[in-house]
Amino acid sequence: MAGAAGDRAEGVGGGGDWPPFAGDAFAEYSSSVFAELGGWSDGLGAGAGELPPLDLPAASASGPVPMARSDEIMPAASGEPAGAASSCSSGDGAAAAAENADKPQEAADAASMKPAAAAGKKGQKRARQQRFAFVTKSEVDHLEDGYRWRKYGQKAVKNSPFPRSYYRCTNSKCTVKKRVERSSEDPSVVITTYEGQHCHHQTSFQRGGMHFHGAATVALAEQMSFVSTQQLYNLPPLRRQQMNPASSESAVSSVPPSLQQLNGGDELRRSTSYSPTASAVQTPSSSLVPPDVSFDMGLLGDIVPPGVRNG
DNA sequence: CGCCTTTGACCCGCGC
DNA sequence: GCGCGGGTCAAAGGCG
Numbered sequence: 088m089a090g091a092a093g094d095r096a097e098g099v100g101g102g103g104d105w106p107p108f109a110g111d112a113f114a115e116y117s118s119s120v121f122a123e124l125g126g127w128s129d130g131l132g133a134g135a136g137e138l139p140p141l142d143l144p145a146a147s148a149s150g151p152v153p154m155a156r157s158d159e160i161m162p163a164a165s166g167e168p169a170g171a172a173s174s175c176s177s178g179d180g181a182a183a184a185a186e187n188a189d190k191p192q193e194a195a196d197a198a199s200m201k202p203a204a205a206a207g208k209k210g211q212k213r214a215r216q217q218r219f220a221f222v223t224k225s226e227v228d229h230l231e232d233g234y235r236w237r238k239y240g241q242k243a244v245k246n247s248p249f250p251r252s253y254y255r256c257t258n259s260k261c262t263v264k265k266r267v268e269r270s271s272e273d274p275s276v277v278i279t280t281y282e283g284q285h286c287h288h289q290t291s292f293q294r295g296g297m298h299f300h301g302a303a304t305v306a307l308a309e310q311m312s313f314v315s316t317q318q319l320y321n322l323p324p325l326r327r328q329q330m331n332p333a334s335s336e337s338a339v340s341s342v343p344p345s346l347q348q349l350n351g352g353d354e355l356r357r358s359t360s361y362s363p364t365a366s367a368v369q370t371p372s373s374s375l376v377p378p379d380v381s382f383d384m385g386l387l388g389d390i391v392p393p394g395v396r397n398g
Numbered sequence: 399c400g401c402c403t404t405t406g407a408c409c410c411g412c413g414c
Numbered sequence: 415g416c417g418c419g420g421g422t423c424a425a426a427g428g429c430g
Contacts, residue, residue: 240423407422
């Protein structure tokens with residue numbers, strides 16, 4: 088099976104930063120959702136895992152909607168502790184420490200830390216790095232994002248019939264992780280959560296993927312089917328309790344409605360929904376994609392436009 | 399042959 | 415203190 092999943096994943100998007108957005112451009116055609124999560128599991132566990140029906144805001148149905156702007160997005164991303172900036176250099180440790188600061192539930196995550204790591208950070212919980220969740224309508228679970236990932240685990244998720252898959256960047260120096268799961272609410276929706284930032288270029292497209300640099304991005308966009316806009320989820324750092332049906336519900340419901348929190352500095356972003364079958368894709372106007380958009384920075388870079396990123 | 403997926407076990411924190 | 419749930423490890427097997 089190895090091949091199947093892997094190939095598909097790699098081949099799907101064709102490879103490339105799938106959140107093909109860059110600043111305004113991104114806003115233009117984005118239709119799926121992505122939000123910075125306050126917590127690794129929290130975000131998805133509570134939010135993603137139990138995403139409410141993706142009732143797209145009015146905007147979604149009709150097209151471009153007022154969505155998070157790059158500058159609105161950046162805050163959260165750039166606002167992260169410097170340590171979170173690079174998973175390669177800072178590694179979990181640094182980032183971890185930084186993140187711990189304001190993420191109580193890190194503890195929950197801490198559970199996942201390796202024995203050694205755990206031991207090493209007894210006092211400090213495992214540090215989580217910048218996290219972004221993308222809610223995408225897709226037929227494939229593992230959306231291609233331009234990087235190569237190695238699946239290192241899969242677990243059944245409570246309250247969800249779909250398992251959650253864990254991926255790690257194949258770059259030995261890169262500690263970026265990715266979690267993929269389908270929404271129990273809407274099986275057609277794939278929730279991808281990234282943690283950390285790549286410290287290398289999208290190396291890997293040797294496996295038949297297409298390169299997604301600059302103009303290449305257009306190709307990606309063209310291969311993507313921007314189906315529908317979904318509401319954004321601004322998932323606040325949820326605590327374990329919030330994962331309860333009731334809690335999570337409130338947590339989630341507090342988000343989408345009007346993206347009102349977008350201005351709150353929290354991270355929200357829309358990406359796009361797409362179908363893997365490029366051939367059947369309804370090419371979104373490629374014109375929406377800046378030909379010179381380059382996504383060769385870390386994960387964060389994939390998400391945050393260079394300019395914004397630097398402030 | 400190398401890389402990747404699969405899968406069960408293990409570890410850890412949290413909530414009760 | 416116990417159980418639950420989530421995250422990760424590591425061995426085995428499969429595929430290109």
